[in-house]
Amino acid sequence: MPNMSPTRNEMPVQAPDVRNKNFSEVALGYTEEQAIDEAKRCLNCKNKPCSTGCPVQIDIPAFIAQVAEGNFAEAYKIITKSSSLPAVCGRVCPQETQCESKCVRGIKGEPVAIGRLERFVADWHNAQPEAPVEKPAPNGHKAAVIGSGPSGLACAGDLAKKGYDVTIFEALHVAGGVLSYGIPEFRLPKSIVQKEIGGLKALGVKVETNTVVGKTISVDELMKEEGFESIFIGSGAGLPRFMNIPGENLNGVYSANEFLTRINLMKAYKEGSATPIKAGTKAVIVGGGNVAMDAARCAKRLGAEVYIVYRRTEAELPARAEEVEHAKEEGIIFKFLTNPVEIEATEDGWVKSVHCQQMELSEPDASGRAKPVPIEGAFIDVDADCVIMSIGTSPNPLIKSTTEGLDTQKWGGIIADEDGLTSKEGVYAGGDAVTGAATVILAMGAGKKAAAAMDQYMQNK
Amino acid sequence: MFEILEKRSLNPTVTLMRINAPKVARKAEPGQFIILRTDADGERIPLTIADFDREKGSVTIIFQIVGATTEKLNHLNEGDCLQDFVGPLGRATETEGLKKVAVVGGGVGCAIAYPVAKKLHELGVEVHSIVGFRNKDLVILEDEFRASSSKFVLMSDDGTAGEKGLVTDALKKLIESGEKYDRVITIGPLIMMKFVCRLTKEYEIPTVASMNPIMIDGTGMCGGCRLTVGGQTKFACVDGPEFDGHLIDFDEAMARGAMYKPFERHAYEEACNLFKEVK
Ligand SMILES: Cc1cc2nc3c(=O)[nH]c(=O)nc-3n(C[C@H](O)[C@H](O)[C@H](O)COP(=O)(O)OP(=O)(O)OC[C@H]3O[C@@H](n4cnc5c(N)ncnc54)[C@H](O)[C@@H]3O)c2cc1C
Ligand SMILES: Cc1cc2nc3c(=O)[nH]c(=O)nc-3n(C[C@H](O)[C@H](O)[C@H](O)COP(=O)(O)OP(=O)(O)OC[C@H]3O[C@@H](n4cnc5c(N)ncnc54)[C@H](O)[C@@H]3O)c2cc1C
Ligand code: SF4
Numbered sequence A: 001m002p003n004m005s006p007t008r009n010e011m012p013v014q015a016p017d018v019r020n021k022n023f024s025e026v027a028l029g030y031t032e033e034q035a036i037d038e039a040k041r042c043l044n045c046k047n048k049p050c051s052t053g054c055p056v057q058i059d060i061p062a063f064i065a066q067v068a069e070g071n072f073a074e075a076y077k078i079i080t081k082s083s084s085l086p087a088v089c090g091r092v093c094p095q096e097t098q099c100e101s102k103c104v105r106g107i108k109g110e111p112v113a114i115g116r117l118e119r120f121v122a123d124w125h126n127a128q129p130e131a132p133v134e135k136p137a138p139n140g141h142k143a144a145v146i147g148s149g150p151s152g153l154a155c156a157g158d159l160a161k162k163g164y165d166v167t168i169f170e171a172l173h174v175a176g177g178v179l180s181y182g183i184p185e186f187r188l189p190k191s192i193v194q195k196e197i198g199g200l201k202a203l204g205v206k207v208e209t210n211t212v213v214g215k216t217i218s219v220d221e222l223m224k225e226e227g228f229e230s231i232f233i234g235s236g237a238g239l240p241r242f243m244n245i246p247g248e249n250l251n252g253v254y255s256a257n258e259f260l261t262r263i264n265l266m267k268a269y270k271e272g273s274a275t276p277i278k279a280g281t282k283a284v285i286v287g288g289g290n291v292a293m294d295a296a297r298c299a300k301r302l303g304a305e306v307y308i309v310y311r312r313t314e315a316e317l318p319a320r321a322e323e324v325e326h327a328k329e330e331g332i333i334f335k336f337l338t339n340p341v342e343i344e345a346t347e348d349g350w351v352k353s354v355h356c357q358q359m360e361l362s363e364p365d366a367s368g369r370a371k372p373v374p375i376e377g378a379f380i381d382v383d384a385d386c387v388i389m390s391i392g393t394s395p396n397p398l399i400k401s402t403t404e405g406l407d408t409q410k411w412g413g414i415i416a417d418e419d420g421l422t423s424k425e426g427v428y429a430g431g432d433a434v435t436g437a438a439t440v441i442l443a444m445g446a447g448k449k450a451a452a453a454m455d456q457y458m459q460n461k
Numbered sequence B: 001m002f003e004i005l006e007k008r009s010l011n012p013t014v015t016l017m018r019i020n021a022p023k024v025a026r027k028a029e030p031g032q033f034i035i036l037r038t039d040a041d042g043e044r045i046p047l048t049i050a051d052f053d054r055e056k057g058s059v060t061i062i063f064q065i066v067g068a069t070t071e072k073l074n075h076l077n078e079g080d081c082l083q084d085f086v087g088p089l090g091r092a093t094e095t096e097g098l099k100k101v102a103v104v105g106g107g108v109g110c111a112i113a114y115p116v117a118k119k120l121h122e123l124g125v126e127v128h129s130i131v132g133f134r135n136k137d138l139v140i141l142e143d144e145f146r147a148s149s150s151k152f153v154l155m156s157d158d159g160t161a162g163e164k165g166l167v168t169d170a171l172k173k174l175i176e177s178g179e180k181y182d183r184v185i186t187i188g189p190l191i192m193m194k195f196v197c198r199l200t201k202e203y204e205i206p207t208v209a210s211m212n213p214i215m216i217d218g219t220g221m222c223g224g225c226r227l228t229v230g231g232q233t234k235f236a237c238v239d240g241p242e243f244d245g246h247l248i249d250f251d252e253a254m255a256r257g258a259m260y261k262p263f264e265r266h267a268y269e270e271a272c273n274l275f276k277e278v279k
């Protein structure tokens, strides 16, 4: 008998005024009872509308049916047929616009909590004693992966499972890409990311950190001198954008990347960390995406009073709904329809305040999107001693500029076809490096697709 | 692992280390730098590649002990290993078409200037080196500079080594005496580079300054190393570290360099105390 409750099982969380002072995970995860109860809300729809909303088409009703029966191991198997990072995606996917937006239970109530169930299954699996990994028989071919974000990890995993000798080259000293340096511990514990990477190493994947492809070694050298037959570029979109307004280089102004890197990669939030961070007493975060929410919530945890300044309204915030909700609960103040035009300085060159233009939404244009336009003469000043620019990133030009014959879009994205093939033979690309800043699940999916195409390519060579 | 193959003290606060890093050595060019971490909890700090040996696979760094991380680094010995060592980063010094160059170095900046002077010398460029230190105890790389320069001028603030005065005084004298440089390359404290650039602007001599802002990743990802050059924001780690000295906003760079002063002072004292206790 399905559970016909219109509301989903609440996710147990740390209380807002407790968690906004620590970096431990906010959402604690379902218990087995809660997971089974939630799974029973699923109607097991024949046409699987939910799966069509999932970028990698996980067989959602099938895995949920197993959860309902308490067969968590079986559920895990079903998920991992389509996804290699369920513990991550269950936590960070924008479910409300993907799988859950298509769930029929959402028509007259809340959709089944698909993401939370996925997370539950993955966490359950990770808590089981580790089964010895069977290393696939080597097939004698060598492939390289550049970047260890979700796209690179997924690609490396799928190739390794087919017997390829795979090496991941990563510029930083830690693998994981944005999962390690960007998304904070309280949303995605780093132990989960490291567990995924450990799993790949057990499959035989080699991870060479401290290697900047384009500087330490080039794509052409990897192919011609190191004998890699095919290469996947999953170098992400890490180049921060600034607004180019006066005062942006004052002391106390960070890009979100710098702020989050100091905190996540360099552990600046920990007592006694060698790397410093200054969140100030009053921080203004500019932007409205996941990155802005993460920066804001980190600044809050470091003791600042935090404002998010966004030029559109709440309805247009691109961040995951849950993060916006959590940010509000934690005491972060939103200033909508405001757009910084200048950052004012103290006498000694630090940030003093942010001078903002007030905006209103215009009539929707041809694309159906309402554009924010300035209200003439309406300005406000927001006091701040820290400003975090979180208005987007683009692909780093380093690989493009050092790889002959690799075509990119004007804005820097690598041009790749459906399977990830670039303009250069044997070289594939995917994730944010191709699409621009997007999502973990899309990056992971692109890595898997490319792995299949690279397999074909190397087998037919 | 990045083993320390050789360690030598150049003066009381400046140390030279040769590190085993074949991948970096293979690609290194003068003007480029590396980023290292001493240990798993360490900070990432940038240091210039002072020299390299492609055959032996080693890279030389020369660092001044100024804070917690350089203090920790200085406590490592031959045979110890560094946690991380990544590079070569940044762009190499442009040397094309140069015939006569003045290399102006100040303090530990001379460690950064030396490989540039050496490379130019090897390319057959006429090199005049002007180096300045606070006093004679701080002088480094004198023999090395002499070997790579057709003219070598040593300056000190207090006159205990070479001539008394600033590098700008010496440079001005040379220019006034009729030396025609097609480029001045300057590396040292920001304030020194600012005045070198101001001087060469008067004489319209193209000048390159090597900028050392605070860095984290060194790959263009954080923007922490940004500075304003000709009204545009540049990232020193990927667009530099060398820029047209006549276009750099030095005042902004100086303000940004002081961003973490109080924190660093504290961390340095803690590190010093830590080593005192160990001793
Ligand atoms: C703060 C933040 C929060 C986010 N929150 C969410 C969220 O909640 N949900 C969601 O779905 N998505 C979120 N995203 C987006 C998501 O993280 C990215 O879309 C995804 O990580 C892209 O994966 P990727 O594999 O393409 O690249 P990345 O994760 O960016 O990894 C690229 C890796 O390549 C390395 N690299 C780059 N150049 C080189 C080189 N030349 N040589 C060697 N290595 C190189 C980089 O160091 C990096 O480790 C967030 C992003 C950020 C920054
Ligand atoms: C591209 C580049 C190349 C460099 N090459 C060399 C080199 O060859 N030899 C060398 O001795 N140093 C070099 N530096 C400077 C070196 O990185 C710093 O001295 C080092 O990071 C200090 O670390 P610390 O933890 O010991 O001191 P901290 O505690 O971080 O700082 C101590 C003091 O040094 C100042 N400082 C911090 N970072 C820098 C910096 N990046 N540049 C200048 N001053 C800084 C601080 O404001 C403070 O006053 C270079 C810097 C860059 C960016
Ligand atoms: S991977 Fe993301 S979109 Fe797909 S089912 Fe899981 S949570 Fe939904």
Ligand code: SF4
Binding pocket: A041, A042, A043, A044, A045, A048, A049, A050, A051, A060, A061, A064, A102, A103, A104, A105, A112, A114
């Ligand atoms: S649409 Fe909703 S109810 Fe139907 S199968 Fe998918 S999750 Fe279950």
Ligand code: FES
Binding pocket: B214, B215, B216, B217, B218, B219, B220, B221, B222, B223, B224, B225, B226, B235, B236, B237, B238
């Ligand atoms: S050091 Fe991070 S962008 Fe230059």
